[in-house]
Amino acid sequence: MLANQGSTAKIVRPTTLRESVLERILELIIIGSLKPGQHLVENELADNLGVSRQPVREALQLLSGEGWVDLRPGHGAYVHSPTVEEADQLLAVRTLLEAESARLAARNPDKTDISDLRDICNRGLAACVADDVDAAVAANSELHTAVVNMSGNRVLADLTSQVARRVRWYHTPVARHRGRASWEEHAALIDAIEAGDEDVAADIMRRHTEHTRQSYLESRAQHPVEEPPAPIRRRRPRTVSG
Amino acid sequence: MLANQGSTAKIVRPTTLRESVLERILELIIIGSLKPGQHLVENELADNLGVSRQPVREALQLLSGEGWVDLRPGHGAYVHSPTVEEADQLLAVRTLLEAESARLAARNPDKTDISDLRDICNRGLAACVADDVDAAVAANSELHTAVVNMSGNRVLADLTSQVARRVRWYHTPVARHRGRASWEEHAALIDAIEAGDEDVAADIMRRHTEHTRQSYLESRAQHPVEEPPAPIRRRRPRTVSG
DNA sequence: AGAATGTATGCTGTAGGCAGTCGACGACAA
DNA sequence: TTGTCGTCGACTGCCTACAGCATACATTCT
Numbered sequence: 001m002l003a004n005q006g007s008t009a010k011i012v013r014p015t016t017l018r019e020s021v022l023e024r025i026l027e028l029i030i031i032g033s034l035k036p037g038q039h040l041v042e043n044e045l046a047d048n049l050g051v052s053r054q055p056v057r058e059a060l061q062l063l064s065g066e067g068w069v070d071l072r073p074g075h076g077a078y079v080h081s082p083t084v085e086e087a088d089q090l091l092a093v094r095t096l097l098e099a100e101s102a103r104l105a106a107r108n109p110d111k112t113d114i115s116d117l118r119d120i121c122n123r124g125l126a127a128c129v130a131d132d133v134d135a136a137v138a139a140n141s142e143l144h145t146a147v148v149n150m151s152g153n154r155v156l157a158d159l160t161s162q163v164a165r166r167v168r169w170y171h172t173p174v175a176r177h178r179g180r181a182s183w184e185e186h187a188a189l190i191d192a193i194e195a196g197d198e199d200v201a202a203d204i205m206r207r208h209t210e211h212t213r214q215s216y217l218e219s220r221a222q223h224p225v226e227e228p229p230a231p232i233r234r235r236r237p238r239t240v241s242g
Numbered sequence: 243m244l245a246n247q248g249s250t251a252k253i254v255r256p257t258t259l260r261e262s263v264l265e266r267i268l269e270l271i272i273i274g275s276l277k278p279g280q281h282l283v284e285n286e287l288a289d290n291l292g293v294s295r296q297p298v299r300e301a302l303q304l305l306s307g308e309g310w311v312d313l314r315p316g317h318g319a320y321v322h323s324p325t326v327e328e329a330d331q332l333l334a335v336r337t338l339l340e341a342e343s344a345r346l347a348a349r350n351p352d353k354t355d356i357s358d359l360r361d362i363c364n365r366g367l368a369a370c371v372a373d374d375v376d377a378a379v380a381a382n383s384e385l386h387t388a389v390v391n392m393s394g395n396r397v398l399a400d401l402t403s404q405v406a407r408r409v410r411w412y413h414t415p416v417a418r419h420r421g422r423a424s425w426e427e428h429a430a431l432i433d434a435i436e437a438g439d440e441d442v443a444a445d446i447m448r449r450h451t452e453h454t455r456q457s458y459l460e461s462r463a464q465h466p467v468e469e470p471p472a473p474i475r476r477r478r479p480r481t482v483s484g
Numbered sequence: 485a486g487a488a489t490g491t492a493t494g495c496t497g498t499a500g501g502c503a504g505t506c507g508a509c510g511a512c513a514a
Numbered sequence: 515t516t517g518t519c520g521t522c523g524a525c526t527g528c529c530t531a532c533a534g535c536a537t538a539c540a541t542t543c544t
Contacts, residue, residue, distance in 0.1 A: 016527065051529095052529050055527080055529095057497095058300070058528095062307060065304065065306060073260075086396075092398075093397050097335075163397070163401070283525070285526095293499090297499095316505070317526080
């Protein structure tokens with residue numbers, strides 16, 4: 001249910017095998033079936049997906065371009081696993097990009113867009129009080145996506161999406177769901193955008209994403225992810241699908 | 243810290259054919275042998291480079307991930323050709339990123355780095371008064387790269403590099419060589435970084451890159467590049483009757 | 485016993501080829 | 515002329531197969 005649409009708008013018709021394989025692998029990565037640092041053996045993926053190695057290889061190359069997997073010549077593809085430092089830097093850049101998005105959105109606000117934002121915000125708040133974490137996370141993602149789209153700068157939107165993806169939020173689900181405070185910030189942001197006050201909007205967004213960054217870092221510090229730095233290949237049990 | 247180039251930092255040993263093919267194609271794109279919008283036929287490249295189609299295909303997939311070529315399923319690869327609008331948005335984002343780089347660089351300036359910056363700046367100014375455009379362009383690129391590296395944020399550096407590449411400056415060589423004024427701005431920037439005045443540094447960089455952006459747009463407006471927009475479907479022109 | 489070396493095995497990188505598909509071009513009908 | 519259909523050529527997408535390499539294991543030497 002994630003709005004992972006916005007990035008690669010190039011693909012219109014996923015008719016080719018390569019594209020469908022890409023989506024399948026991406027799905028496995030997102031839901032965690034393929035874990036960070038895991039070695040992606042082409043043959044296994046090909047067998048499990050019922051295709052040859054070629055489409056798998058090409059899908060992996062494309063995924064590497066989007067930062068989902070790391071390619072090591074002669075060794076194969078590994079699910080990208082951001083270090084704490086990289087995640088920190090990614091979130092810093094995200095703060096920068098999203099603050100600019102908010103500024104541009106406030107520069108020429110659109111009534112329809114504002115209305116959409118309020119709808120999303122209400123849904124998110126409702127999900128929050130209902131303790132529906134999944135819905136709250138979805139609404140949060142939706143709202144941020146809507147704001148960057150309002151900026152009118154497609155490059156900015158694509159880059160923001162790319163950066164956000166590379167963080168791999170599943171390390172810390174709590175970081176994306178900081179409770180009511182987050183939605184109050186969202187509401188204030190929408191007000192600022194509607195009022196056309198770009199400085200205020202940018203500042204609110206900056207502090208908002210900065211809060212998220214802090215939450216992420218704290219959460220990751222508390223739950224020290226077993227860093228899989230293992231660059232070498234490791235034998236694993238047979239099956240992959242799950 | 244590895245002083246690795248931001249672009250293709252992943253490749254450590256270009257031992258594989260795929261990597262060398264990638265570099266060859268990239269070279270051809272950069273020097274303009276392969277023009278923007280041009281259709282890259284796999285067989286031709288394979289024959290010219292003396293390899294099979296497979297390494298060529300994979301190299302093209304990797305190049306698409308870095309924004310050098312566009313992949314259209316069922317049609318092949320085309321050299322990326324940014325529209326005026328896209329270039330404008332790219333340069334806007336670049337302004338944002340580089341201003342932040344300057345801010346971070348000024349936050350904790352390093353004596354050695356400052357010295358390097360001044361050397362580059364002197365070389366650039368010398369090249370400028372000697373009317374050596376190539377050298378001036380090179381020094382300019384070198385200086386901006388040095389500043390983003392001083393930010394200490396590798397993600398920021400990589401993204402900046404990626405965004406800058408996608409502009410395809412060769413549309414307008416003049417845009418990268420605005421004369422002495424540009425180098426005076428550079429000098430002021432270095433002063434601000436050395437003084438640790440991050441607000442001033444960010445502001446100088448922002449206005450500097452904004453000037454570049456304006457120059458680019460004006461230059462491109464004066465020299466209307468024959469847009470090779472025809473992505474597909476060159477249908478016969480319809481004669482409007484009535 | 486520890487270290488060095490030979491061997492085995494799995495995986496990647498590359499080649500070649502076949503089929504499907506898209507677009508161009510020409511013929512034909514309105 | 516203009517629109518439509520069928521054919522052709524070219525190119526991509528995909529598969530199979532082989533070669534090369536890297537890692538892990540077994541063996542031998544010191």
